Amino acid sequence: MTLSADGAIWCGDDRRSGVLANPAHPLNGVDFVEYRRAPLAPPGERNLLDVTFLKPPPALAADDFAVLGGVRIIDIRVLGVAPVVDPRTLTLFLNKEGDFSTYILSVVHPLIDEERSEARFSFKAGCPTEFDCRLSVECPPEALIEPALDYLAKDYQSFRRLLLDLIAARNPGWQERLPADLGMTIVELIAYAGDYLSYLQDAGPGTEGYLDTCLHRVSAARHARLVDYRMHQGRNAFTFVHLATEAVGGAPIPLGTRLLTRIGRPLIGETAAPGATISIQPQFDSDPALADVTVFETTTAVTIRAAHNELRIHSGGDAECCLAAGTCQAFLYRLANADGTGAAVRPQFRPGDWLLFEEVLDPRNGSPYDADPAHRQVVRITAVADAVDEAFTDALTGGALTARLNPADPPLPLQRVEWRVEDALASAFCLSAVLDDETIVGPVTIARGNIVPADHGRSLVEVHDVGPDPGAGRWPLPSLALAAGPLTWQAPASALEFDATGTPLLGRTELDIPASAAAPAIVLMMSFPGQPDEIWTPQPSLLESDVYDQHFVAEIDNDGAATLRFGDDHYGRRPLDAARVVARYRIGNGAAGNIGRESLVHLVTPDPPPPGFQPVTRLFQPLPGRGGEDAETIEHVRQIAPEQFRAIQFRAVTEADWEEVALRHPDVAAARATFRWTGSWHTIFVAIHPHDEAKLRRLPGGGAELAPDFAAMMRAHLMRFKLAGYDLAVRAAVYVPLEIEVMICVAPGYFRGDVLAAVAARLSNRAGGLFDLDDYRFGEPVYLSRLYAAIEAIDGVDSATARMFKRYWDAPRDELARGVIEMAPFEIARLDNDASLPENGVLRLIAVGGL
Incomplete structure (x- = not known):
C-alpha cells in the first residue's frame, strides 16, 4: 500500500518505486525506514534511524533530512549521517525519541523523487499490540439512494406521472407505455387508488375567504403570505451534460442552448431521425415527433474543446490506485491520439469549469459493460496549476507511461485541478485495478471536460398588443395572463443583466436550491409611446416594492395557468399607457424534469449560431435530472403555514432560549447555558461544544478552550440576542x-x-463510534449497559466483562457497581484512546479465547 504525498491517492501496488530503482534512472527515492536504540552508544548516537533507499543514494548531509509530526514530542532533529555496510542504507543520529504518533522522515534533494521523498514510521513499532499494523483503506460501496417520494402529488395524472418518472429513473430500459401493457395497468391502478384517497382528503365545502376552506391556489398563497409563509410553485429539475466535439480551438455553446431527449422519428421536413446536433429549428407546438420530448436548456455559456473530451487521472505510475473519498484535487493529462500513442498533452481548464469523473470499467473484471453507471460525479473547478512528473516522459505507448531515463527528455505534463469542498468526492474512484490473473486494467475511471449545467424548461417569446384605454387613460387590466404553461420556476441568477431584447446575459450556476427559493423564469419588455422600452422583473411579493419599481408578481391557479399581477402606484408601479408587452418566459416545471441518466441526446443549433460554433459529435448526460419538484398543494399550506406565525425569536430570555440560539450556528453541536450572580449583575454563561475539534485549543491535562477566533465569532453571534442588564460569557x-x-x-x-x-x-x-463527541450532550451520563450492548453486538464476541469504569483522573468509586458515570451540567464524556494523549481518555481491551 502506497500513499501519495498529498494523501489524495491510495495505491495497492507500488509500481513507481520499480521505475525509480532502475540504475539508469537519474532519480532516487526512500524505500523504508527503521528506528532502533543503542543504549550503550555515546550521547548523540543512541537514537538511530536506518533509511533504506531504492538504490545507493547520493551524498546527503544532516540538513537534507527532517523529521515531521508528533503530538507530545516534537522538534526532533537529525544530528548526523553515517553509511553502513548496505550501500543503499544510511544511518541517521537523532537528538531524541518520539511519542506513539506517526512521524514522517522527509528528504529534500534534487536527485530524490518528490513522490518518494517521505516515509512514515513510528518510534514505538516494537511495542506489543494485538492489532494488524498494515495500512488499510476503506472504499465502501456507495449507499443506495432511497426513492424520493413526492407528497405533493394529489390527483390521477400527477400520481401516474410520478410513478412513470420513478420507473424512468430506476429502469431506463422499460420504454413500454401502451395502456394494454401489464406494467402500465398496474401503474394506472395505483394512480387511481391514490386519486380516490386524495379526493376523500380534499373533499368538502369551503370559501376563498379562509385558509381552512379555500379551494384556489391564489387564495391559499395570499392567506399564507399574511402569516409570513411563502407558498412555493415547485421548481424545475437540473442536470449536467458532456458535449464531445472535434473543435480543436474551441467551440462556443451559448446560454440557453436547447437539449432534447431522444427523438425516434424524422422531424417535419427531414427524412431521417436527427443525430447529436439538430441543424433546423424544431417546431415544438406542431411537430408530432416532438410530442413526448423533454426540453432542457443550458444555464451558462461555455467553450468546449476536443482536448477535454476524455482525460486521464495521473496516479504517479502506480497500479491498483483510487481517488479517495473526500478528495478535492487531481492531476490530469490527455492522450494526443485516440489509440494511446503520441505525446501527452496538458488540459486547458480554467476556474469555474466543470469536471466529470466517470467509471468506465468494472474494477472487478475489467469489463466496460459492467461499469457502474451510477458511479459518476461532477465537480466545479476552483483553481488550476501547471505541473510535471519528472519520473516519466510525455511519450506514451499504447496509453502507458514511459520512464524518463534521459534527463533531456521532456517530463510528463500535468494540470493540477482543485474543486470546491462541497463537491468533495462522495465515494472512492478506482483508477486502475489488478484482476485475479494479475492482469492490470485501466483506466477504470476517466475525467471529462466540456461539462455544462442545464435545467428543465423551454424558452418562449409572447407578444401582447394591449393598448391604452381611451376612457380611463390607463392600461385597462391590472393583470396579464400567459398563453402557455406551466411556467418554469428556477434557481435565480446571482445578478440580473439583460440585452436590448430582454435576453439574460449572466448565467446561473448555483442550481441546487429548495423550491421555496425558486423564482419564475420570466421577464417583460414594455413599450410606452414616445419612451424607451423598459424591463420589468418578477418579485415574490409587491409589499416591499417602491412606487417606481418595475415589478410584478406571477400567480399560479389550480389549472396551472400563470397570471401576472402589477402594482398600484403604492406597492409597485402601475403600467399606465403600456402599448406593447413582450414576455420572455420558459415553460416546463416540476418532477417531470427528473429524467433518467443518458436521456438527453440531441442539441439544437442556436438561432443564430455564434461565431465559431461547430456541431457536437456526441451529447452525453452522465447524471439523472434532479431537484424537480411539483407545486405545493393547498392542503400542505393549511398544515404548515399557521406554524410560521410563530416567527423566529431574536431575543434570548431563559436559559433554554440561549441554548436554542447557540444551536442556530452551524458549527455548534451542543450548548448549555446557566445564569449566575457575579456580584452586581447576572451573567449568562454559555458553554459551546463545536462540531469541528479544530475550533478547540488543547490545554495541559486534557482540558480545552475555544479557539480565539471561534470564541469571538460565537460571542458576536450571541450578542445579537442579549437583553440589557445582563453580561455574557462564552466558554x-x-x-x-x-x-x-x-x-x-x-x-x-x-x-x-x-x-x-x-x-x-x-x-x-470516530463517526459512528460509541464515543463520537457529536452524539453526546451536556450532562449526559455514560451507561455501562450501552457499552455492553455495543460490544456484544459484534460478531466473534462471546462475552465481555468491564474491569475498570471511571473518570481518568479520579480514583475508582462505585461507578462500576452502579453501571453509570454521572456528568455535571457543563461536562461531556470523552474517550479518544490516543496513546500519545492519555489525558483525553484511555481504553484497554484484553482478549482471551479465540485463535
Whole structure:
C-alpha cells in the first residue's frame, strides 16, 4: 500500500518505486525506514534511524533530512549521517525519541523523487499490540439512494406521472407505455387508488375567504403570505451534460442552448431521425415527433474543446490506485491520439469549469459493460496549476507511461485541478485495478471536460398588443395572463443583466436550491409611446416594492395557468399607457424534469449560431435530472403555514432560549447555558461544544478552550440576542476523560486481533463510534449497559466483562457497581484512546479465547 504525498491517492501496488530503482534512472527515492536504540552508544548516537533507499543514494548531509509530526514530542532533529555496510542504507543520529504518533522522515534533494521523498514510521513499532499494523483503506460501496417520494402529488395524472418518472429513473430500459401493457395497468391502478384517497382528503365545502376552506391556489398563497409563509410553485429539475466535439480551438455553446431527449422519428421536413446536433429549428407546438420530448436548456455559456473530451487521472505510475473519498484535487493529462500513442498533452481548464469523473470499467473484471453507471460525479473547478512528473516522459505507448531515463527528455505534463469542498468526492474512484490473473486494467475511471449545467424548461417569446384605454387613460387590466404553461420556476441568477431584447446575459450556476427559493423564469419588455422600452422583473411579493419599481408578481391557479399581477402606484408601479408587452418566459416545471441518466441526446443549433460554433459529435448526460419538484398543494399550506406565525425569536430570555440560539450556528453541536450572580449583575454563561475539534485549543491535562477566533465569532453571534442588564460569557465545554478496561472473551473460530479491532472501532470517537463527541450532550451520563450492548453486538464476541469504569483522573468509586458515570451540567464524556494523549481518555481491551 502506497500513499501519495498529498494523501489524495491510495495505491495497492507500488509500481513507481520499480521505475525509480532502475540504475539508469537519474532519480532516487526512500524505500523504508527503521528506528532502533543503542543504549550503550555515546550521547548523540543512541537514537538511530536506518533509511533504506531504492538504490545507493547520493551524498546527503544532516540538513537534507527532517523529521515531521508528533503530538507530545516534537522538534526532533537529525544530528548526523553515517553509511553502513548496505550501500543503499544510511544511518541517521537523532537528538531524541518520539511519542506513539506517526512521524514522517522527509528528504529534500534534487536527485530524490518528490513522490518518494517521505516515509512514515513510528518510534514505538516494537511495542506489543494485538492489532494488524498494515495500512488499510476503506472504499465502501456507495449507499443506495432511497426513492424520493413526492407528497405533493394529489390527483390521477400527477400520481401516474410520478410513478412513470420513478420507473424512468430506476429502469431506463422499460420504454413500454401502451395502456394494454401489464406494467402500465398496474401503474394506472395505483394512480387511481391514490386519486380516490386524495379526493376523500380534499373533499368538502369551503370559501376563498379562509385558509381552512379555500379551494384556489391564489387564495391559499395570499392567506399564507399574511402569516409570513411563502407558498412555493415547485421548481424545475437540473442536470449536467458532456458535449464531445472535434473543435480543436474551441467551440462556443451559448446560454440557453436547447437539449432534447431522444427523438425516434424524422422531424417535419427531414427524412431521417436527427443525430447529436439538430441543424433546423424544431417546431415544438406542431411537430408530432416532438410530442413526448423533454426540453432542457443550458444555464451558462461555455467553450468546449476536443482536448477535454476524455482525460486521464495521473496516479504517479502506480497500479491498483483510487481517488479517495473526500478528495478535492487531481492531476490530469490527455492522450494526443485516440489509440494511446503520441505525446501527452496538458488540459486547458480554467476556474469555474466543470469536471466529470466517470467509471468506465468494472474494477472487478475489467469489463466496460459492467461499469457502474451510477458511479459518476461532477465537480466545479476552483483553481488550476501547471505541473510535471519528472519520473516519466510525455511519450506514451499504447496509453502507458514511459520512464524518463534521459534527463533531456521532456517530463510528463500535468494540470493540477482543485474543486470546491462541497463537491468533495462522495465515494472512492478506482483508477486502475489488478484482476485475479494479475492482469492490470485501466483506466477504470476517466475525467471529462466540456461539462455544462442545464435545467428543465423551454424558452418562449409572447407578444401582447394591449393598448391604452381611451376612457380611463390607463392600461385597462391590472393583470396579464400567459398563453402557455406551466411556467418554469428556477434557481435565480446571482445578478440580473439583460440585452436590448430582454435576453439574460449572466448565467446561473448555483442550481441546487429548495423550491421555496425558486423564482419564475420570466421577464417583460414594455413599450410606452414616445419612451424607451423598459424591463420589468418578477418579485415574490409587491409589499416591499417602491412606487417606481418595475415589478410584478406571477400567480399560479389550480389549472396551472400563470397570471401576472402589477402594482398600484403604492406597492409597485402601475403600467399606465403600456402599448406593447413582450414576455420572455420558459415553460416546463416540476418532477417531470427528473429524467433518467443518458436521456438527453440531441442539441439544437442556436438561432443564430455564434461565431465559431461547430456541431457536437456526441451529447452525453452522465447524471439523472434532479431537484424537480411539483407545486405545493393547498392542503400542505393549511398544515404548515399557521406554524410560521410563530416567527423566529431574536431575543434570548431563559436559559433554554440561549441554548436554542447557540444551536442556530452551524458549527455548534451542543450548548448549555446557566445564569449566575457575579456580584452586581447576572451573567449568562454559555458553554459551546463545536462540531469541528479544530475550533478547540488543547490545554495541559486534557482540558480545552475555544479557539480565539471561534470564541469571538460565537460571542458576536450571541450578542445579537442579549437583553440589557445582563453580561455574557462564552466558554468551551468541560471534557471529562474516561478510563475503561474491558476483558473480551472471543468465540471459538475467530481471531482475537480481528475481534479486538472491531471492538476498538465500535468504541472509538470516530463517526459512528460509541464515543463520537457529536452524539453526546451536556450532562449526559455514560451507561455501562450501552457499552455492553455495543460490544456484544459484534460478531466473534462471546462475552465481555468491564474491569475498570471511571473518570481518568479520579480514583475508582462505585461507578462500576452502579453501571453509570454521572456528568455535571457543563461536562461531556470523552474517550479518544490516543496513546500519545492519555489525558483525553484511555481504553484497554484484553482478549482471551479465540485463535
